Amino acid sequence: MIEAHEVRKQFGAVQALGGVGFTARDGHITALLGPNGAGKTTLLRTLVGMLKRDHGSIAIDGVDPEREPLRVRANIGFLTDQFGLYERLSTREYLTYFGELNGMDGAALRRRIDEVSEMLAMGDILERRSKGFSQGQRIKVALARALLHRPRHLLLDEPTRGLDVMSTRAVRQALARLRDEGCCVVMATHVMQEVSHLCDDVIVIAKGHTVAQGSPRALCERTGIANLEDAFVSLVGTDEGIAA
Numbered sequence: 001m002i003e004a005h006e007v008r009k010q011f012g013a014v015q016a017l018g019g020v021g022f023t024a025r026d027g028h029i030t031a032l033l034g035p036n037g038a039g040k041t042t043l044l045r046t047l048v049g050m051l052k053r054d055h056g057s058i059a060i061d062g063v064d065p066e067r068e069p070l071r072v073r074a075n076i077g078f079l080t081d082q083f084g085l086y087e088r089l090s091t092r093e094y095l096t097y098f099g100e101l102n103g104m105d106g107a108a109l110r111r112r113i114d115e116v117s118e119m120l121a122m123g124d125i126l127e128r129r130s131k132g133f134s135q136g137q138r139i140k141v142a143l144a145r146a147l148l149h150r151p152r153h154l155l156l157d158e159p160t161r162g163l164d165v166m167s168t169r170a171v172r173q174a175l176a177r178l179r180d181e182g183c184c185v186v187m188a189t190h191v192m193q194e195v196s197h198l199c200d201d202v203i204v205i206a207k208g209h210t211v212a213q214g215s216p217r218a219l220c221e222r223t224g225i226a227n228l229e230d231a232f233v234s235l236v237g238t239d240e241g242i243a244a
């Protein structure tokens with residue numbers, strides 16, 4: 001479980017997070033939904049301890065990522081917007097390297113790489129070097145790395161961006177399976193269809209503040225609007241400000 005309370009983060013004059021609070025439960029896929037610049041990436045980075053918050057509290061299964069970063073990271077798979085691939089390594093070599101960094105080795109690691117590769121439909125790029133990989137191929141490798149050590153928490157920044165239809169389906173199925181196994185999945189996304197069909201819970205974030213949290217149905221009921229996209233627009237408000 002991930003709990004955040006009144007989290008704030010400032011970059012110079014820019015207040016990226018002005019007071020974000022939410023709970024993301026185990027066995028749930030929680031969507032982080034917000035306009036461009038709302039603070040989603042900043043929030044994910046702060047949750048894993050890559051950024052130091054200015055204010056507020058964060059607990060990942062009760063542990064503060066700033067106090068015990070290694071303990072928390074061992075239990076987190078993080079897909080960031082920067083993939084950090086090594087172009088000279090094949091996908092298998094790359095995953096082997098990160099698996100070993102996470103204490104995995106031998107036949108068990110080889111089996112796990114094959115398992116993740118099948119889960120993400122990436123058998124065609126497993127033995128290829130990542131130099132020249134397309135955006136979709138890059139994201140698959142980064143996602144495979146995030147899943148490899150079977151983390152209890154997954155924090156994913158737009159995991160299906162740039163993926164074709166088949167790969168998107170493979171990733172969504174993989175996430176649903178992980179949810180069913182009890183993982184706590186938090187994903188930033190702009191794809192409303194993904195939120196409606198895949199996510200159990202939605203955190204709506206705008207201008208660095210949590211505007212609402214609830215199931216897609218609850219958000220629609222709260223706004224009195226049947227369509228999630230319209231309900232979202234109503235919740236984040238117009239140019240004049242954020243709707244109450």
Ligand SMILES: Nc1ncnc2c1ncn2[C@@H]1O[C@H](COP(=O)(O)OP(=O)(O)OP(=O)(O)O)[C@@H](O)[C@H]1O
Pocket residue numbers: 011014015016034035036037038039040041042043
């Ligand atoms: N390192 C940084 N230095 C300065 N400003 C930053 C930095 N990182 C983020 N910001 C600013 O903080 C705000 C939130 O950015 P963030 O990337 O978290 O938004 P986002 O919700 O992920 O947006 P998008 O949907 O466009 O990816 C933006 O105004 C952004 O310009």
